[in-house]
Amino acid sequence: MTKNYLKLKNRIMLVSLGFLFTWVLFAVKLFSIQVINQSENIQGIRTEELEGKRGNFLDSQGNYLTQNLFYYDIDIFPKKINDFQNILFDISQCTGTDISIYSSKIDKSRNSITLERKSEKNCEYLQSKYPTSLSIKRDYKRFYPDENLFGQIIGFTDIDDNGISGLEYELNSKISPEKIKSFYKKNGLGKRILDPSLPTLEPDSGLDIKISINREYQAILREELLNQIEKVEAESGMGIIINPQNGKILAMLSVPDFDPNNPSKYDLTYHRNRITQDMIEPGSTFKIVTIAAALKDNKESLEEYNVEGPYNFHNIKLIEDSEPHSILNIKEILGYSSNIGTIKIAEELGKEKIYNQLIDFGFGSKSGIENVNEASGFVRKTKDWTLSSMYSIPMGYEISVTPIQLAMAYSSIANGGYLLKPILVDEILKNDEIIFKSKKDIQRRILSTNESKELIEMLSFTVQEGSGKKAKINGWDVAGKTGTSKKLIDGKYSETEFISSFIGFLPADNPQLLALIIIEGADSKKNYHWGSIAAAPVFQSVIKRVININPISTEIDNKNNQRKKELNKPIMIQKNLKKEPQEIVTMPNLIGKNIMEAFDILRKSEIKGQISGSGLVVYQSITAGEKVEKNSICIIKASIE
Secondary structure (H helix, E strand, C coil): CCHHHHHHHHHHHHHHHHHHHHHHHHHHHHHHHHHHCCCCCCCCCEEEEEECCCCCEECCCCCECCEEEEEEEEEECHHHCCCHHHHHHHHHHHHCCCHHHHHCCCCCCCCCEEEEEEECCCCHHHCCCCCCCEEEEEEEEEECCCHHHHHHHHCCECCCCCECCHHHHHCHHHHCCCEEEEEEEECCCCCEECCCCCCCCCCCCCCEEEECCCHHHHHHHHHHHHHHHHHCCCCEEEEEEEECCCCEEEEEEEECCCCCCCHHHCCHHHCCCHHHHCCECCHHHHHHHHHHHHHHCCCCCCCEEECCCCEEECCCEEECCCCCCCEEEHHHHHHCCCHHHHHHHHHHHCHHHHHHHHHHCCCCCCCCCCCCCCCCCECCCHHHCCCCHHHHHHHCCCCEECHHHHHHHHHHHHCCCEEECCECEEEEEECCEEEEECCCCEEEECCCHHHHHHHHHHHHHHHHCCCCHHHCCCCCCCEEEEEEEEEEECCEEEEEEEEEEEEEEECCCCCCEEEEEEEECCCCCCCCCCHHHHCHHHHHHHHHHHHHHCCCCCCCCCCCHHHHHHHCCCCCHHHHHCCCCCCEEECCCCCCCEHHHHHHHHHHHCCEEEEEECCEEEEECCCCCCEEECCCEEEEEEECC
16 A cells, blocks of 8 residues: 555544435435325325305204204225224224224225215314324214204205205206315325415305295294194194295295204104195185186176075086075175075186186296295196086186195285295395395286285274185284185095194285194094194284294384284293293203303203304303203304304
């Protein structure tokens, strides 16, 4: 070795080590870029799908009828797990689900396994502990705070939040949230990499729908129907309240009903909106068709007919009235619901005029309400009528109509002769701004002003002096008509099963509220089955409570204004929802509870909840520990913060 080599040996080794260290650092950096921080695509970017919230339904007063509650989907990736016991134990501790249930789902050959769908428990803190073997995604689940009250109108969604019933189905495309692809980076260890250069995207939520239904009216209607069903020992009942001037539906339901939070626990027949889907033979409420046709044929309301019974109809049927009379004019024929008088008028008019009038009223065609399953009813062409049709159809037999058709037909009488399209969807909102507002939709004019006034006068007489006396409301001029029809069972008319009905409106000089009440299967042995007994009293009790909480004296100049004021003394909302004095209960503490827990606690405490927001409860309108009446309403506010 030369003297120079020996002299520079240490220096050469130092320089060599420096170069080696530099190359090691370079290799580590290269490994980090190509392995640790590698991405699935050549751009180094990954994508994920984000979804906004489903739009909500609100009643006419802005109360939320639906809620989107936070839930969590929990998935594991078996091929990336070495110790199943630890991860399953941690998840079990968080959710409260027995670990054995999770263990039974394990299949090491699968790439991913779903352990929880729509779990209420927030286990997101476990994500950082198991970054590559666990996925926890926040999601939403539909919740219906009013339970049975709006089930048949709003419907419900499936586990994936797709509408499968009611307006949830009808308007699914409008209220479904936007889905977008969001960009992010993720390293080889399964952790996200913060990259400010990537755009931050937020999906739009679905549109909100405000319906025309008033929650308080709906609650009153449901309670009164349930009370009457029990009282007259009936099978079921249904009702609808409408503003006849614009066609807005203010309440609509049938009982028995169902809770859309647990739809599988109820018979499927309870899910249906019977007001729009059921077809019934209307009975005497249909007599208005013959009387309207008579007025159009220039008959006078005071024209008289001999109604002594029994009346032999062409030797094929003996017609009788429930109450015998001798001579009645047309006004009295409708008022006392005379079968003989109605049939004699119909015979004079002929089947073509009767048919044309019932078609004018909208029978036989859909009303146009938001319901793809709406029935059209059943009306036969006159060429298919038999001789017996001329006594059956004028009395409301051999024809099927839906309750919504019947309600809109009477609305046309109440509003001066205009057949309207019913309104259920009142507004559509996007970010609290109205993008659609319903308008009065006139289908056609079917009665003149004078014809409408004459019919209203006759219907007023029906309530004041005729078959509808039990629908009277002190201080108001009520117009209406009773109906009682035999149910068609296995092709034959039953002698024990009946459909009882009453339809009316008020005030007669400028109608603002119209209600149809139908009771099915009232006990005929006790004579509960008549429309005047089973249905008319429900109309009276429902409308009295409605005008008590929402006076309509400000909308019109009514001649009975002073007496009406006495009826309209303000009372608390919860007292309107329950007429009788309630027992006292204690308000629980809901602060810090999630929405589901809060509603479970309220349900057990027999207190109603009305919520806004999502997440944990941060405010309750009734102080914890306060003594309140059972079924009082507590306003709840929640936040995800």
